Structures are given as C-alpha cells and as structure tokens.
Amino acid sequence: MEFKHKSVLLEETIDGLNIKPEGIYVDGTLGGAGHASEVCRRLSAKGRFIGIDQDQDAIVAASERLAAYEDRVTIIRSNYCYMANEVHNLGIQKVNGIVLDLGVSSYQLDNEERGFTYRVDAPLDMRMDQRQSRTAADIVNGYEERELYRIIRDYGEDKFAKNIAKHIVAARQQAPLRTTGELTEIIRQSIPMKIQATGGHPAKRTFQAIRIELNRELDVLRESLDGMIDLLDDGGRICIITFHSLEDRIVKTIFRKNENPCTCPSDFPVCVCGKKSKGKVITRKPILPGTAEQEENPRSKSAKLRIFERRFSD
Ligand SMILES: C[S@@+](CC[C@H](N)C(=O)[O-])C[C@H]1O[C@@H](n2cnc3c(N)ncnc32)[C@H](O)[C@@H]1O
Numbered sequence: 051m052e053f054k055h056k057s058v059l060l061e062e063t064i065d066g067l068n069i070k071p072e073g074i075y076v077d078g079t080l081g082g083a084g085h086a087s088e089v090c091r092r093l094s095a096k097g098r099f100i101g102i103d104q105d106q107d108a109i110v111a112a113s114e115r116l117a118a119y120e121d122r123v124t125i126i127r128s129n130y131c132y133m134a135n136e137v138h139n140l141g142i143q144k145v146n147g148i149v150l151d152l153g154v155s156s157y158q159l160d161n162e163e164r165g166f167t168y169r170v171d172a173p174l175d176m177r178m179d180q181r182q183s184r185t186a187a188d189i190v191n192g193y194e195e196r197e198l199y200r201i202i203r204d205y206g207e208d209k210f211a212k213n214i215a216k217h218i219v220a221a222r223q224q225a226p227l228r229t230t231g232e233l234t235e236i237i238r239q240s241i242p243m244k245i246q247a248t249g250g251h252p253a254k255r256t257f258q259a260i261r262i263e264l265n266r267e268l269d270v271l272r273e274s275l276d277g278m279i280d281l282l283d284d285g286g287r288i289c290i291i292t293f294h295s296l297e298d299r300i301v302k303t304i305f306r307k308n309e310n311p312c313t314c315p316s317d318f319p320v321c322v323c324g325k326k327s328k329g330k331v332i333t334r335k336p337i338l339p340g341t342a343e344q345e346e347n348p349r350s351k352s353a354k355l356r357i358f359e360r361r362f363s364d
Pocket residue numbers: 055056057058078079080081082083084085086102103104105108128129130131151152153154155156178270
C-alpha cells in the first residue's frame with residue numbers, strides 16, 4: 051500500500067524551526083517524511099538530519115523519500131522517548147531543532163491491516179510499533195470496566211463512555227472481542243440512534259482513546275519533553291504539533307515550566323530556589339491551521355503548533 055499522508059502546518063513548522071543550513075535537526079515522528087523532506091531541502095551538505103519513527107512502514111517510506119539527501123540523513127527505528135540516547139550514540143551532544151508531529155499518520159489510519167480504523171473489519175491491533183506484543187485486543191478484553199470507562203471518557207472525550215465500557219464488558223463475557231467490526235457494533239449499540247445521526251462516526255472517539263492508551267501517547271510525551279529541551283543547543287527550537295486537548299495541555303505546561311521554573315513564593319523579593327529558565331516560549335497562543343488548510347485537509351482541524359526556543363543562561 052502506498053504511504054499517503056498530507057503534512058499538517060508544514061510551512062508554519064518549517065518557519066518556526068529557523069533552520070540553519072549547517073545545523074543538526076531531529077524529527078521524532080518521521081512518518082512519511084513530509085516535514086523531514088522540507089527540513090533536509092534547507093540543509094547544506096554540512097547539515098545533519100536524524101529521523102525517528104517506531105513504525106517500520108514509516109521507516110521504509112521515509113527512507114525512500116529522503117534518499118536524495120542520503121549524505122546528511124540518519125533514519126532510526128525507535129521511540130522518540132529515546133531521542134537523546136539515539137542522538138548521543140551518533141556522537142552528537144546538542145541539536146539545533148526538533149520536530150514532533152504527534153499521533154498517527156493517514157497511512158496508519160487507512161491501512162486496513164493495522165486495525166486503527168472502524169471503517170473496515172480487521173484484527174484489533176492499533177500498535178504503532180509492530181514489535182510490541184500488547185495490542186488493542188488486550189485492552190478491550192483485559193481492562194476492568196472502570197479503566198475502560200476512564201480512557202474512553204478522558205482520551206476519547208465521549209459522553210457515552212460509561213455505557214460503552216459496560217457494553218464491552220458484557221459482550222466479552224460471551225466471547226473475547228477480536229475485530230474492529232465487533233467493537234464498532236458494540237459502540238453503536240451503546241450510543242442513542244438520535245445522537246448517531248448527528249455526530250461523526252460513533253466509534254471514532256473510542257478508537258482514538260484505545261489507540262492513545264495502547265501506545266502510551268500522553269505518558270511518552272510527558273516523560274520525554276524536558277529531555278528534548280535539554281538536547282537543544284543555544285537558540286535551538288522545538289516545534290510540536292498536537293491533535294488532542296490533553297496533548298496540547300502537556301506541551302503548554304511543560305514549555306511554561308521550562309521558561310519559568312522558579313518555585314519561590316510570589317512574595318519573595320529574590321529567587322532562592324535556584325531553578326533557572328531554559329528558554330522562551332515563542333508561541334503564547336498555539337498556531338492553528340488556516341481555513342484553506344482545514345478545508346483541504348480535514349485531519350488538520352484539531353492541530354495546534356507550539357514552539358519553544360532554548361536559551362542558555364549565564
Ligand atoms: C502524524 S505522523 C507524522 C507525519 C510526518 N510529519 C509527515 O509529514 O509525513 C506521526 C508519526 O509518528 C510516529 N510516532 C508517534 N508516536 C511516536 C513515538 N512515541 N516514537 C516514535 N514515533 C512515533 C507514528 O508512527 C507516525 O508515523
């Protein structure tokens with residue numbers, strides 16, 4: 051299957067990186083190399099680009115797309131939570147820019163075998179990293195009802211989370227759920243017909259919730275962000291595109307904390323905690339796709355771009 055994915059907020063991200071032709075740049079969510087190829091195009095032969103993705107299909111597609119820049123590109127199959135280690139293993143201590151374009155690619159969503167979509171019947175998989183043993187089926191058949199409720203409510207923001215969790219547990223008592231089609235049918239039965247007629251696809255939110263939980267998307271982001279900021283050289287920037295309000299909140303909070311980490315009470319005349327700022331938030335408000343992009347690429351509608359610049363203090 052051809053790797054199709056339309057990059058979101060492409061120009062805004064590339065502008066935000068302030069690319070230096072001889073700099074070192076890392077993309078932690080390489081995907082189809084849409085953002086990456088624009089970065090590579092702006093690098094001289096002395097520049098360096100490191101692309102990371104945990105999905106083997108993305109690695110193959112990106113390697114083909116970036117073949118022309120072979121002399122300056124290194125592609126690594128890994129989780130971006132290991133970015134600093136991967137970069138240090140290449141003998142590099144600091145980088146000039148980092149891109150994260152979170153979530154799944156359209157290729158992953160559209161590829162029927164991967165089990166991310168409710169549009170076709172396929173095994174309940176949803177792994178971004180195919181080496182992982184746990185799949186969506188383990189969550190659907192193994193989580194307690196209240197855990198299912200929590201993830202569908204929090205990660206799916208589905209008003210019918212309680213009902214969906216209850217129906218999943220009742221159905222799996224007959225036989226374990228194996229396919230996306232079986233799960234979709236249970237979700238349909240859990241949501242009133244009137245609501246189904248007006249909202250988007252009834253299974254969309256639950257599928258999103260299970261995917262986020264399975265791939266630990268929020269935990270990985272929360273645990274990795276400080277380390278990525280530390281990897282930046284003076285003046286280096288990190289650009290992050292999120293697609294979920296909880297993801298965006300993590301980025302916003304961690305960026306702010308790195309700009310102003312001081313924990314002294316506000317009535318202290320001088321700082322005594324000794325925590326120093328690591329840089330500056332460039333985007334007070336997130337950058338959103340314009341109407342033209344939203345119309346052309348509906349997937350971009352929920353996208354938000356935030357940028358942080360590392361500044362070494364004396
Ligand atoms: C939205 S796509 C990126 C698309 C890319 N920017 C482009 O323009 O072609 C997200 C990619 O990030 C990968 N990904 C998501 N979370 C990851 C993680 N924690 N570590 C490594 N790769 C990850 C997914 O496998 C997917 O290929």
